Amino acid sequence: MSLYVDIEKDLGGFRLSARFQAEDEVMGILGASGCGKSTTLRCIAGIMKPDRGRIVLNGKTMFDSEKKIDLPPQKRRMGLLFQNYALFPNMTVEKNLMMGLKAWEKDRTRARKAAAEMAERFCLTGLEQKRPGQLSGGQQQRVALARILLMKPELLMLDEPFSSLDGYLRWKLELELMDHLKEFGGTVLFVSHSRDEIYRICKSACVMDRGTATPVVPVKAMFEEPETMAACMLSGCKNYSAAEPENGTRVYARDWGVSLECGRPVPEGITHIGVRSHYIHILSEDMPHVTGNIIECRIERIVEDVFNMIVMAASLKSRDPSVSARLRLEMPKEQWAVHGAGGKAREGDVIRVWIDPHDILLLRG
Amino acid sequence: MDWYPLYNSLRIALISSVIVFFTGIFAACYIAKLNRVVKGVLDVILTLPMVLPPTVVGYFLLLLLGTRRPLGRWFLEQFGMRLVMTWQSGIFAAVAVSFPLMYRTARGAFESFDETLACSGQTLGLSNAYIFWHIRLPACRQGILAGVVLAFARALGEYGATSMLAGYTPGRTATISTTVYQLWRTDQEELAFKWVMVNMAISAVVLLTVNMLERKNREGRRD
Numbered sequence: 123m124s125l126y127v128d129i130e131k132d133l134g135g136f137r138l139s140a141r142f143q144a145e146d147e148v149m150g151i152l153g154a155s156g157c158g159k160s161t162t163l164r165c166i167a168g169i170m171k172p173d174r175g176r177i178v179l180n181g182k183t184m185f186d187s188e189k190k191i192d193l194p195p196q197k198r199r200m201g202l203l204f205q206n207y208a209l210f211p212n213m214t215v216e217k218n219l220m221m222g223l224k225a226w227e228k229d230r231t232r233a234r235k236a237a238a239e240m241a242e243r244f245c246l247t248g249l250e251q252k253r254p255g256q257l258s259g260g261q262q263q264r265v266a267l268a269r270i271l272l273m274k275p276e277l278l279m280l281d282e283p284f285s286s287l288d289g290y291l292r293w294k295l296e297l298e299l300m301d302h303l304k305e306f307g308g309t310v311l312f313v314s315h316s317r318d319e320i321y322r323i324c325k326s327a328c329v330m331d332r333g334t335a336t337p338v339v340p341v342k343a344m345f346e347e348p349e350t351m352a353a354c355m356l357s358g359c360k361n362y363s364a365a366e367p368e369n370g371t372r373v374y375a376r377d378w379g380v381s382l383e384c385g386r387p388v389p390e391g392i393t394h395i396g397v398r399s400h401y402i403h404i405l406s407e408d409m410p411h412v413t414g415n416i417i418e419c420r421i422e423r424i425v426e427d428v429f430n431m432i433v434m435a436a437s438l439k440s441r442d443p444s445v446s447a448r449l450r451l452e453m454p455k456e457q458w459a460v461h462g463a464g465g466k467a468r469e470g471d472v473i474r475v476w477i478d479p480h481d482i483l484l485l486r487g
Numbered sequence: 488m489d490w491y492p493l494y495n496s497l498r499i500a501l502i503s504s505v506i507v508f509f510t511g512i513f514a515a516c517y518i519a520k521l522n523r524v525v526k527g528v529l530d531v532i533l534t535l536p537m538v539l540p541p542t543v544v545g546y547f548l549l550l551l552l553g554t555r556r557p558l559g560r561w562f563l564e565q566f567g568m569r570l571v572m573t574w575q576s577g578i579f580a581a582v583a584v585s586f587p588l589m590y591r592t593a594r595g596a597f598e599s600f601d602e603t604l605a606c607s608g609q610t611l612g613l614s615n616a617y618i619f620w621h622i623r624l625p626a627c628r629q630g631i632l633a634g635v636v637l638a639f640a641r642a643l644g645e646y647g648a649t650s651m652l653a654g655y656t657p658g659r660t661a662t663i664s665t666t667v668y669q670l671w672r673t674d675q676e677e678l679a680f681k682w683v684m685v686n687m688a689i690s691a692v693v694l695l696t697v698n699m700l701e702r703k704n705r706e707g708r709r710d
Contacts (some may be wrong), residue, residue, distance in 0.1 A: 164606070167606075167608060167610050168610075169606045169610070187588065194609070195606070195609040195610045196609055196610075196612045196613070198610070199612070200610060201610065202606075202607065202610045204603050204606070204607055206601075206603060207605045208601070208604050208606070208607035210604060210605075210608075210622050210626075211626060212622070212625035212626060221608070221611055221613060222611055224611070224612065224613060224617075225611065225612030225613060225614075226612060237656070269611065273611055273612060376557075456662075
């Protein structure tokens with residue numbers, strides 16, 4: 123069971139170009155809003171038509187621009203969970219569920235029974251006669267997913283399934299969804315702008331930036347070794363500097379005005395470096411053994427977050443006054459109490475910070 | 488009092504409403520899919536009868552349907568049927584002036600329809616015809632209903648084009664509006680007033696019905 127996608131489409135402002143293969147697993151597409159993620163899903167589902175390319179699901183060609191094959195969405199048997207769930211407002215929950223069966227199960231009694239069973243599985247019993255407008259966001263999502271699973275899709279696509287929910291409910295539904303996905307067992311495409319969701323739910327993923335999808339890699343690798351600026355930003359990294367490779371294993375971080383050791387050969391074509399804010403450590407007196415990769419900086423702002431302290435600091439050697447050239451350090455409050463001069467460090471103080479060579483991410487524009 | 492004008496007015500308005508219901512929805516649906524330029528041109532042509540004086544519409548209709556004009560003559564020769572100066576002529580006039588109302592309100596409703604509903608229906612395997620009748624149309628119910636009612640009311644009140652196309656023949660082509668004018672002209676003010684009241688009553692009932700339907704609709708959807 124597998125999905126093969128290789129499509130291109132002109133989207134006015136930019137060109138959509140996605141090529142990937144997915145087996146029976148949850149594959150993620152991570153991207154900022156408007157990057158072409160949803161369009162990719164719509165092309166696969168057959169609602170939109172790619173300019174060129176091929177889509178093959180389980181050996182069946184769904185779309186092939188050269189062979190002039192373009193199956194209508196009705197014949198593709200692909201489930202697509204829309205961002206707004208797209209429940210039919212004029213139908214009851216039961217009727218909505220039955221819509222998932224209408225084209226596949228002609229026997230009405232059997233269809234009714236299957237819908238009732240699915241409603242029970244999705245904790246919707248008792249809501250059958252309500253209309254979508256009377257349900258909570260979470261219930262709506264359940265109905266939409268149950269409706270899709272009733273059609274026994276060969277591929278499941280989820281378009282930002284949690285974007286219209288908040289807080290605790292979001293988490294609860296995420297856990298529910300993980301169970302349902304495991305039960306489904308087939309190929310799943312999961313689209314999101316949240317790196318956390320992708321990391322928790324998917325096994326492999328690609329990053330989409332202005333229509334272009336990077337090769338699919340295991341999720342862990344994507345977060346530990348992002349290769350491009352866009353992928354790195356989406357993975358949640360907050361510190362960047364333009365960088366020039368120096369001899370061998372060193373780079374010169376232009377925005378911070380310092381030369382840094384990377385502990386590994388710096389490949390050609392590296393234009394930026396990134397450092398996650400948790401990996402910049404404040405040096406205290408009891409760490410004399412640390413010698414390289416030290417940056418002296420002035421604390422410009424200390425922001426208290428719910429569980430963390432966020433420190434914005436400017437390298438003393440930096441000539442760039444903009445905020446983007448500032449270092450952002452983040453640490454749990456307990457750690458701040460120890461390293462932040464006993465929690466007494468103030469804005470304006472000069473501190474020395476250290477970056478482990480292996481925590482420096484080497485990036486291409 | 489001769490009730491023929493009431494009967495004639497109602498049947499003209501009803502028949503033309505049914506015609507306008509289907510043609511208006513069809514045009515709205517079809518034109519919404521066209522490209523911008525064609526859409527703009529067709530939109531102007533189809534909406535013109537709404538802003539033109541009804542007598543001008545009547546003039547154009549006579550150019551088309553008159554017994555010595557191409558279409559009118561052809562009909563007369565083929566079916567022995569006159570398209571003007573009969574009660575059916577009133578239908579042509581009513582359709583022409585009320586069509587834009589139906590077309591425009593339906594188009595507005597279709598344009599505000601959430602296309603993802605149709606897309607999701609397609610991915611679920613529902614046929615396009617099923618999606619149209621069971622999802623798109625019910626979702627646009629309010630707009631379409633409003634269009635039908637407006638078209639019905641306009642057809643009922645139609646005077647200008649009707650008087651040119653169907654004229655005023657008591658017991659044959661007389662409608663409420665042409666009757667009111669005729670009675671006023673011939674100094675039968677009291678009778679004219681009665682017909683005015685009849686017209687007011689019908690209009691009030693129509694509007695009340697719409698309001699009730701809308702309220703029911705809202706209650707059905709409330710969360």
